[in-house]
Each structure stands twice: as C-alpha cells, then as structure tokens.
Amino acid sequence: MAFETKATIASFGGKLYKLTHQSTETTTPMAVNLYLPPQALTPTPTKVPLLIYLSGLTCTPENCSEKGFFQHRASQLGLAILYPDTSPRGLNHPGETASWDFGAGAGFYIDATQEPWKNGYRMESYITRELPQTLFADATYGAALDASRVSITGHSMGGHGALTLYLKNPGMYKSVSAFAPIANPGKCPWGEKAFTGYLGGDREGWKRHDASELVKGWDKGVDLKALVDVGTGDNFYKQGQLLPENLEKAAAEAGVKGLTVRYQEGYDHSYYFMASFSDDHVNHAAKHLGLL
Amino acid sequence: MAFETKATIASFGGKLYKLTHQSTETTTPMAVNLYLPPQALTPTPTKVPLLIYLSGLTCTPENCSEKGFFQHRASQLGLAILYPDTSPRGLNHPGETASWDFGAGAGFYIDATQEPWKNGYRMESYITRELPQTLFADATYGAALDASRVSITGHSMGGHGALTLYLKNPGMYKSVSAFAPIANPGKCPWGEKAFTGYLGGDREGWKRHDASELVKGWDKGVDLKALVDVGTGDNFYKQGQLLPENLEKAAAEAGVKGLTVRYQEGYDHSYYFMASFSDDHVNHAAKHLGLL
Numbered sequence: 001m002a003f004e005t006k007a008t009i010a011s012f013g014g015k016l017y018k019l020t021h022q023s024t025e026t027t028t029p030m031a032v033n034l035y036l037p038p039q040a041l042t043p044t045p046t047k048v049p050l051l052i053y054l055s056g057l058t059c060t061p062e063n064c065s066e067k068g069f070f071q072h073r074a075s076q077l078g079l080a081i082l083y084p085d086t087s088p089r090g091l092n093h094p095g096e097t098a099s100w101d102f103g104a105g106a107g108f109y110i111d112a113t114q115e116p117w118k119n120g121y122r123m124e125s126y127i128t129r130e131l132p133q134t135l136f137a138d139a140t141y142g143a144a145l146d147a148s149r150v151s152i153t154g155h156s157m158g159g160h161g162a163l164t165l166y167l168k169n170p171g172m173y174k175s176v177s178a179f180a181p182i183a184n185p186g187k188c189p190w191g192e193k194a195f196t197g198y199l200g201g202d203r204e205g206w207k208r209h210d211a212s213e214l215v216k217g218w219d220k221g222v223d224l225k226a227l228v229d230v231g232t233g234d235n236f237y238k239q240g241q242l243l244p245e246n247l248e249k250a251a252a253e254a255g256v257k258g259l260t261v262r263y264q265e266g267y268d269h270s271y272y273f274m275a276s277f278s279d280d281h282v283n284h285a286a287k288h289l290g291l292l
Numbered sequence: 293m294a295f296e297t298k299a300t301i302a303s304f305g306g307k308l309y310k311l312t313h314q315s316t317e318t319t320t321p322m323a324v325n326l327y328l329p330p331q332a333l334t335p336t337p338t339k340v341p342l343l344i345y346l347s348g349l350t351c352t353p354e355n356c357s358e359k360g361f362f363q364h365r366a367s368q369l370g371l372a373i374l375y376p377d378t379s380p381r382g383l384n385h386p387g388e389t390a391s392w393d394f395g396a397g398a399g400f401y402i403d404a405t406q407e408p409w410k411n412g413y414r415m416e417s418y419i420t421r422e423l424p425q426t427l428f429a430d431a432t433y434g435a436a437l438d439a440s441r442v443s444i445t446g447h448s449m450g451g452h453g454a455l456t457l458y459l460k461n462p463g464m465y466k467s468v469s470a471f472a473p474i475a476n477p478g479k480c481p482w483g484e485k486a487f488t489g490y491l492g493g494d495r496e497g498w499k500r501h502d503a504s505e506l507v508k509g510w511d512k513g514v515d516l517k518a519l520v521d522v523g524t525g526d527n528f529y530k531q532g533q534l535l536p537e538n539l540e541k542a543a544a545e546a547g548v549k550g551l552t553v554r555y556q557e558g559y560d561h562s563y564y565f566m567a568s569f570s571d572d573h574v575n576h577a578a579k580h581l582g583l584l
Contacts, residue, residue: 010558
C-alpha cells in the first residue's frame with residue numbers, strides 16, 4: 001500500500017523521508033526511511049539509483065539514518081538510500097519481544113516456515129519484492145528512482161541479509177557490501193537460534209539462507225562485486241558470531257572472484273565503525289551503479 | 293582530577309575516548325568524550341589543536357560524538373574534538389530533573405549565583421578553566437594536544453555557550469562557530485527561565501551572559517572569526533528561542549566584523565542539520581587554528 005510520510009528532514013542537501021506503509025507480507029504497518037539526494041530533488045531531477053541498507057539486530061530505520069553517515073557521500077554522488085525496518089512489529093506472537101536476538105527487531109531477512117513466525121515474519125519477501133515494488137510504483141518517491149539500478153548493503157544481521165539476498169537473486173542488485181556480517185549463520189549462535197526458531201531443525205535447509213553456503217552455487221570465475229569490512233576489535237567477531245573467514249574460504253574454493261574482505265584494525269561493531277567506512281561502501285555501490 | 297578512561301573507540305582513523313573525572317567546580321563526576329585524530333596517534337605524533345564542542349539541552353557527550361560527524365573532517369585535518377557534558381549530574385537539588393530545559397542537562401554554561409544551583413552549577417568555570425587545565429595537564433591526553441590552539445563551537449544552548457564564552461574571553465579561543473545558537477537568551481523563553489533560576493531576576497546582570505549584549509563590548513572593526521548556521525525549518529527558530537537576527541544587528545551596530553550567519557533552507561534543529569554542516573564548522577576552526 002501507499003506510503004504515508006511521517007516526517008521530511010533536510011540532510012546533506014537532500015531529504016530524508018520517514019515513511020510508513022501497510023505491508024501485505026508482514027501484515028503490519030512497516031516503517032521505512034528513504035533518503036533522496038539533491039540530484040533527485042532539483043527542478044529538473046534525474047532518476048537516481050538506490051542503495052538498500054539492511055540494519056542489524058534491534059535496529060529500526062532510525063539508527064543508521066542518524067549514525068551511519070551514508071547520506072554524506074550519497075548526497076555528493078546522487079544515490080538514494082533506503083533504510084527498512086528489521087522485522088514486523090506488534091504481531092504479539094508469544095515470545096516476540098522476549099529476546100533482543102530473535103523475534104521483533106531480529107527478522108533475519110528470511111521467510112519463516114515455523115508457527116507462529118510464518119505469520120508475518122516474511123522479511124525476505126518484503127525486502128526483495130513488496131517493498132521495492134511499492135516504492136518504485138509510488139507516484140512521488142518512485143518517480144525519483146531508477147528501478148533498474150539497485151545495490152544492497154547491511155550491517156551484522158543486515159550484512160547477512162545483504163549477502164544472502166544478493167547471492168540468492170543474481171541480477172537483482174548491481175553489487176553488495178556488508179559491515180561485520182553474520183557470514184555463516186548456520187555455524188554461529190545467533191544464526192542457530194534464529195534459524196531453529198524461524199525454519200526448524202533441518203540444518204540442510206538452512207544452507208539456502210547462509211552466505212557461506214550460497215556462494216558455493218555461483219559459477220567459477222564470476223565477479224562477486226562484494227566488499228566486506230570487519231573490525232578486529234569487534235567482540236562479536238571475536239566470539240565467532242560473524243565468521244567472515246568462512247565466507248572467504250568458501251568463495252575461494254568455489255573459484256568465485258571479486259570478494260574483498262577488509263579487517264579494520266581496532267574497530268568495533270558499532271555505528272562508529274560503520275560511519276568510518278560508509279563513504280567506501282557508497283563508493284563501492286556507486287561504481288557498480290554507474291555513478292563513478 | 294585525572295581522567296578515567298571508560299572506553300576507547302576507533303573512529304575515522306583516530307580514537308574516541310570516553311572519559312570521566314571528578315570535577316572540583318561541579319563537585320560531581322563529569323563525563324567527557326575526547327576525539328584524537330590519527331595525526332595525534334602515529335608513532336611520531338604531532339601535537340594537534342583542539343575544538344571544544346558544547347552540546348544543547350538534554351544532551352550528554354554521546355549525542356554529538358555519535359551523530360554530529362565532526363570526526364569525519366577532523367580526522368582529515370588533524371584536529372582533536374572535546375565533547376563535554378551539559379551540566380553536573382546527580383547533585384539532587386530540588387527540581388534538578390523536573391524540566392528538560394533547566395537543571396540537569398541544561399547548565400547553560402554559566403556559574404549560577406542562586407541557591408541551590410550555585411552549588412555545582414558552575415559550567416562556565418568548568419568549561420573555561422577546570423576542564424582544559426585538567427586535560428592539557430594530563431600525561432596521556434594532554435601530551436597529544438597543543439594548548440595554545442583551541443577553538444570553540446556548539447549547538448543550541450551550546451551555541452549560546454560557545455558564543456558567550458568566546459566573547460567573554462578574548463584570546464582564549466582562536467575562532468567560534470555555532471549551530472542554531474540561543475543568540476539572545478535574555479529575550480527568549482529558554483534563556484529567561486534559565487537565567488531567572490540560575491542568576492535571579494536582575495535582567496541587567498543577565499547581559500554578561502548574552503551573546504547579543506556581549507558583542508557590543510567588542511571594538512569596532514575587530515574580526516569576530518564567527519560562523520553561525522541556522523535552519524529555516526527549525527521550529528525553535530520560528531518560535532523565537534534563537535534570535536540570530538538580534539546577534540547580527542548588535543554586531544552590525546557595534547561595527548564588529550567577521551560574523552557570518554547562514555540561514556540554511558529547510559533544515560531543522562536536529563543532528564541531521566549539524567551533520568550536514570559539521571565539515572564546514574571544522575574547516576572554519578581549522579582555518580583559524582593554522583590547519584588550513
């Protein structure tokens with residue numbers, strides 16, 4: 001359904017729109033922020049490409065809009081940024097708000113198959129189909145966007161989301177990047193908890209939602225166009241929640257090219273880390289979206 | 293007293309230190325964040341100049357550290373940033389936490405003269421003397437800083453703080469800037485409430501803490517080295533809490549030069565506004581600190 005505009009905020013010469021719309025997939029109202037750069041707002045605007053940013057556990061569209069600093073470089077290059085929410089809110093499934101790493105704020109960008117989560121916890125369909133379709137068809141906001149040029153990025157759980165949705169849908173996105181992604185969810189505590197709850201105990205089935213497994217299905221020699229940053233001071237990295245080495249190994253063994261993983265000395269898991277490198281990730285997307 | 297380092301966070305190639313120290317002026321522990329750019333952290337560091345950022349009502353050192361993006365440009369130029377708190381905390385004066393615009397989080401960067409606030413609400417002495425003296429004398433952090441090169445900036449109540457402390461102390465700071473400052477506190481509701489509570493009802497005495505009055509005491513023809521940004525969509529500006537025109541008028545009538553006030557179309561009072569122009573304010577300070 002159509003977007004309701006809750007707020008319009010000037011940011012780096014463009015506008016950040018705080019939107020909400022009723023989602024068919026989640027059966028709830030969904031909040032989403034959209035940043036349009038100045039190039040999309042001039043009296044003679046050009047259609048700009050879009051970078052979808054998927055947030056991490058507990059986050060709403062606000063966190064990265066305020067702290068990620070993506071608008072800085074996006075405003076210079078003429079790139080729109082979409083900040084979706086991380087789950088349905090308010091379905092009142094039993095236990096929905098009991099944990100910070102499962103249920104509300106922790107949709108993991110998959111379509112749940114287990115009761116009660118299969119009702120509404122359909123973030124994969126929401127992010128890959130309903131939200132972009134609604135956005136690009138919107139008379140106001142869609143008119144500013146080039147639906148044929150979309151890239152995806154994300155942080156932590158959202159890095160898992162970005163990598164897996166990219167790897168599952170060749171051609172849907174022009175490039176992918178991730179900050180501190182959960183790169184092998186089938187083998188870390190966060191992923192095991194979420195996949196068990198949303199998908200059940202069949203670990204073989206989990207592989208369809210695991211970047212380190214999905215990459216094995218790509219053709220040898222293909223250019224992945226993927227940039228990943230991980231902080232060496234990130235406690236979740238140290239605890240084995242992220243496992244970026246497993247993604248690197250799987251890509252190498254599959255002969256897939258174009259995966260750059262950078263280990264950033266001393267950086268943690270926070271938005272301070274992301275803000276420090278968001279210019280680089282916008283540049284990465286911009287290069288593959290024809291802006292650089 | 294010496295600083296205790298509560299956290300060290302990598303940010304834009306430098307480090308953000310979350311510090312606390314026992315203040316003699318406020319009689320409380322005071323939180324303060326310090327950003328050291330990479331130039332101050334190399335194996336052969338150079339002493340870097342310092343920009344003090346004063347926050348607005350309700351804020352702690354965290355808000356601007358996370359959302360202001362001063363670190364972005366400061367890291368490129370080699371400028372340290374100091375983010376003090378906005379008041380003592382935990383004195384438990386009657387009514388201290390009853391209002392968001394008076395008491396805790398609202399020290400207004402003055403030394404209170406009225407009971408009970410004269411006990412501890414001494415943010416002017418804290419910001420201009422105790423904090424910098426403690427910092428520059430610190431064996432670790434002071435060694436990284438050039439105490440002879442300091443500028444000041446701030447937002448809203450902190451813009452009032454930056455402008456008044458600069459105007460009261462010629463030579464203490466190399467330049468001043470402000471985002472949406474309370475530029476004539478003696479004539480706006482926020483200032484009237486705070487000054488009545490902290491200073492009593494003598495409006496003549498208030499003028500010693502009001503940028504639009506203080507500027508009249510500067511010599512004709514002097515270069516103020518002042519940059520002010522105000523958003524035209526700022527509700528507090530529209531409500532007459534900021535009154536930047538009064539500062540402009542007073543400076544013009546006094547024949548003082550070098551006050552640039554920019555009215556930024558459509559921007560609000562938030563950190564989105566500040567983040568959009570913090571590069572400019574860092575550049576302004578850097579120019580007067582010999583970095584540009």
